[in-house]
Amino acid sequence: MSATMESEAWLAGRAGRETWPEIQGMMEVGRMLHGRGWSLATSSNYSVRLSQDPFRLLLTKSGMDKGRLTPADFVVVDEHGRPLPGEPRPSAETMLHVVAAQRSSIGAVLHTHSVWGTLLSDVYHSLGHVRLHGYEMIKALDGVSTHDHELEIPIYENTQDIGSLAEEIAERFEDDTKPKMHGFLIRRHGLYTWGRDLDEARRHVEGFEFLLEVAGRALTLRSALPAGLVAPPVSL
Amino acid sequence: MSATMESEAWLAGRAGRETWPEIQGMMEVGRMLHGRGWSLATSSNYSVRLSQDPFRLLLTKSGMDKGRLTPADFVVVDEHGRPLPGEPRPSAETMLHVVAAQRSSIGAVLHTHSVWGTLLSDVYHSLGHVRLHGYEMIKALDGVSTHDHELEIPIYENTQDIGSLAEEIAERFEDDTKPKMHGFLIRRHGLYTWGRDLDEARRHVEGFEFLLEVAGRALTLRSALPAGLVAPPVSL
Amino acid sequence: MSATMESEAWLAGRAGRETWPEIQGMMEVGRMLHGRGWSLATSSNYSVRLSQDPFRLLLTKSGMDKGRLTPADFVVVDEHGRPLPGEPRPSAETMLHVVAAQRSSIGAVLHTHSVWGTLLSDVYHSLGHVRLHGYEMIKALDGVSTHDHELEIPIYENTQDIGSLAEEIAERFEDDTKPKMHGFLIRRHGLYTWGRDLDEARRHVEGFEFLLEVAGRALTLRSALPAGLVAPPVSL
Amino acid sequence: MSATMESEAWLAGRAGRETWPEIQGMMEVGRMLHGRGWSLATSSNYSVRLSQDPFRLLLTKSGMDKGRLTPADFVVVDEHGRPLPGEPRPSAETMLHVVAAQRSSIGAVLHTHSVWGTLLSDVYHSLGHVRLHGYEMIKALDGVSTHDHELEIPIYENTQDIGSLAEEIAERFEDDTKPKMHGFLIRRHGLYTWGRDLDEARRHVEGFEFLLEVAGRALTLRSALPAGLVAPPVSL
Numbered sequence A, B, C, D: 001m002s003a004t005m006e007s008e009a010w011l012a013g014r015a016g017r018e019t020w021p022e023i024q025g026m027m028e029v030g031r032m033l034h035g036r037g038w039s040l041a042t043s044s045n046y047s048v049r050l051s052q053d054p055f056r057l058l059l060t061k062s063g064m065d066k067g068r069l070t071p072a073d074f075v076v077v078d079e080h081g082r083p084l085p086g087e088p089r090p091s092a093e094t095m096l097h098v099v100a101a102q103r104s105s106i107g108a109v110l111h112t113h114s115v116w117g118t119l120l121s122d123v124y125h126s127l128g129h130v131r132l133h134g135y136e137m138i139k140a141l142d143g144v145s146t147h148d149h150e151l152e153i154p155i156y157e158n159t160q161d162i163g164s165l166a167e168e169i170a171e172r173f174e175d176d177t178k179p180k181m182h183g184f185l186i187r188r189h190g191l192y193t194w195g196r197d198l199d200e201a202r203r204h205v206e207g208f209e210f211l212l213e214v215a216g217r218a219l220t221l222r223s224a225l226p227a228g229l230v231a232p233p234v235s236l
Helices: A004-013 A021-035 A096-103 A116-121 A136-141 A160-176 A196-221 B004-013 B021-035 B094-101 B114-125 B136-140 B161-173 B198-222 C003-010 C021-034 C094-101 C117-123 C135-138 C164-173 C199-220 D003-012 D023-037 D094-099 D115-123 D135-142 D161-172 D198-222
Strands: A045-052 A053-062 A074-077 A107-112 A129-133 A151-155 A185-188 A190-197 B047-054 B057-058 B074-077 B108-112 B130-132 B149-157 B183-186 B190-195 C045-052 C055-060 C074-077 C110-112 C129-133 C150-158 C183-186 C190-194 D043-050 D055-058 D074-077 D108-112 D129-133 D148-156 D183-184 D190-195
Touching: A004 A045, A004 D055, A021 A045, A021 A053, A021 A107, A021 A196, A053 A096, A096 A107, A096 A160, A096 A190, A107 A196, A116 A160, A116 A185, A116 A190, A116 A196, A116 C150, A129 D043, A136 A196, A136 C045, A151 A160, A160 A185, A160 B047, A185 C117, A190 A196, A196 B198, A196 C183, A196 D115, A196 D198, B004 B183, B021 B047, B021 B108, B021 B198, B047 B094, B047 D115, B057 B094, B074 D003, B094 B183, B108 B198, B114 B183, B114 B190, B114 B198, B130 B198, B136 B198, B161 B183, B183 D183, B190 B198, B190 C199, B198 C199, C021 C055, C021 C110, C045 C094, C055 C094, C094 C110, C094 C164, C094 C190, C110 C199, C117 C183, C117 C190, C117 C199, C117 D198, C129 C199, C129 D023, C135 C199, C135 D055, C150 C164, C164 C183, C199 D198, D023 D043, D023 D055, D023 D108, D023 D198, D043 D094, D094 D161, D094 D190, D108 D198, D115 D183, D129 D161, D129 D198, D161 D183, D190 D198
Parallel strands: A151 A185, B149 B183, C150 C183, D148 D183
Antiparallel strands: A045 A053, A045 A107, A053 A074, A107 A190, A129 A151, A185 A190, B047 B057, B047 B108, B057 B074, B108 B190, B130 B149, B183 B190, C045 C055, C045 C110, C055 C074, C110 C190, C129 C150, C183 C190, D043 D055, D043 D108, D055 D074, D108 D190, D129 D148, D183 D190
């Protein structure tokens, strides 16, 4: 059976898309993230892995209002980020989802586009990362059991060449000399994070966006402190 | 047939106003924009073009609470911004909607009145514009396919003489020596933007308001940065 | 007929409190203002005048969660701020509502307690007022037809002696040498504003709270501006 | 009867958990606090005392999304913070709830994790407390009848050794030489507060979070003030 026939058979076996829990879950996530201002203006995109072999990833279509997603606003892609036959055009950033979701430990990927994520990814770009330490919220990330943990969020330059960026990120996933990566920022663009399932990815988004707001307001407070108060830590 | 008779015939052919999708759409937009604090205190106004020939524009009435719009809160005007016979008084800013909606590429116009729009239109007024570059969110604007785009948002002085301002804006639309205008600010007042339809205008509002908040917070962060961090770009 | 008998007769004639539109209106206002963070922790209070002669004012009871008001959470008071027979204890600030609602042009009074109102009423207290000029939002206030209007918001010292404060405010209402007062601030406490009816009072709350946020963020931006940008006006 | 048999008998007598008002109440509190961004990423936890003798405390389970709590997301613990037989694992911070709820005047405990609480608990940590004075909102706290009250919010270092922290807090409760404690902060972590019942604890959370935002913004405004304006008080 050719790959195309396989894909068609696979899709035929998954009718009734409006009842898929993965779609209902992403529609709800979209309302929440759009409501908080982290997915405005059709920015950002979400995905959930449907199966690992063959690799099938369900992804928000390009250009949809994330506060008003419908079951028609999703596309199924394969391991090369190509839509299955009959499926619409996926987002330009599809491969960033694919490289994450191909890892067996990752079942869902969420990309957000917040004001603080945009600002922090810019201010800290020259350092290559935002580093945070000592915040209880860091324990929201999978596998972190103490606030006494140094979180490093890599920052990548924004680019229209998503293929190269996806490769760079795939290499970072494989680099065992570095601490486990729970998410990354793209400069003046936003956050990618993920989890074993959609609930965990959602917890990671909330944790990261909280920490980015804390880091941004800490920077602003820093210059305002009178003698006698100690500035919040600034990652350098 | 006189213009008045024509108008009456046109209106008679469009009964059942409570079912118009254009009205339902603007009621929903109003709840969203009021909820975000971008349309408080009956400020701002919205419009959708009903037909191009004859020109008929459906506009929010003056002084309505945008979070609680009802089908009775809209007025139909002609190409001179005059209400059709029997229609109530439109907003003083009607002609700003008309000059935009007379362009064939524009089907809906949204005006918002946010805190950041008010502040930025003031701080940058002496330069005549806010310029933004390199932000991914700029791609929310129609026809922009890369973040490597210089967005220029013109700023006009606030005035009670809406007629002159409308003429100035009409000229800017026709000025091919300048980059395409996706929206403009009125000083200490707010944003006008538009789109081919209400969904696109809504995407543009969200994109602009996001960028204005980023630009405002970037200005504030600027003075707070310790050595080693690089300030976000400030449009000058 | 004694005043007490009159009051009892009056109350008897107004059964079915759960259907009163004044109560439904204030319950909705409460959900909105609590949602925005302007009426947290049972702070703030609202009133609507039921009749002018005899003077009857319907007021939120003391200590109620404004996001969850029920028809039982209101009290009817007379022109001395005393509850009618059988009615519960009103808020300590009742007389601030009474002095406003006794004016024939005022039918509803709203008190809010926002972060920016708390801060601005403190920062500007030594001047006795916040003055704002040139903002379009000033036109949200009744009778103001141009942004070229100087709005003066008086600031009173906070006090537990509400009686004296109420007298001071009654005098300010009568002082024709001063511009019309649309609202006032109490230091480190919050805003009082009003309108001909609840809808107008609601518009005024939204307008004032917007302007207070603009004024507070303008102050913060001021110190951050690079050369070439002009600081927003600071009331002095 | 052994303690275990007693516990089993007690639980058996409380079937139909989905109808418990304590659970319905905490589910609603969770939606509100998550909506405001004070309980993101499964952070924070809530409890209500079910009975004093035997001591039974109903507590949110560890790791639940506070915006989507269900009746299955709660656990009953005894006076040692141990789950009753058959009950799931409680949060690591259970003993902080137990030491508060063992006091006869306290029936509910709420822990939140806000951006401003995180920042203020850090900036003021070296002083050991945040002190606030003169704000009307302080009257939201039980037993405070005037804004002319000095509120002291103790700050404790964050730790994984919850047992020691719980002991330290139990001692502070017993220390009559210090002013009544309405809540405390844990450094870079968040706020604990409580009340006679869930409604009072909820009022205290809203009051504290409001005051923490005021204190944080007051610090930021301080450095921005032009000559002629007076800085808000900074606790030192």
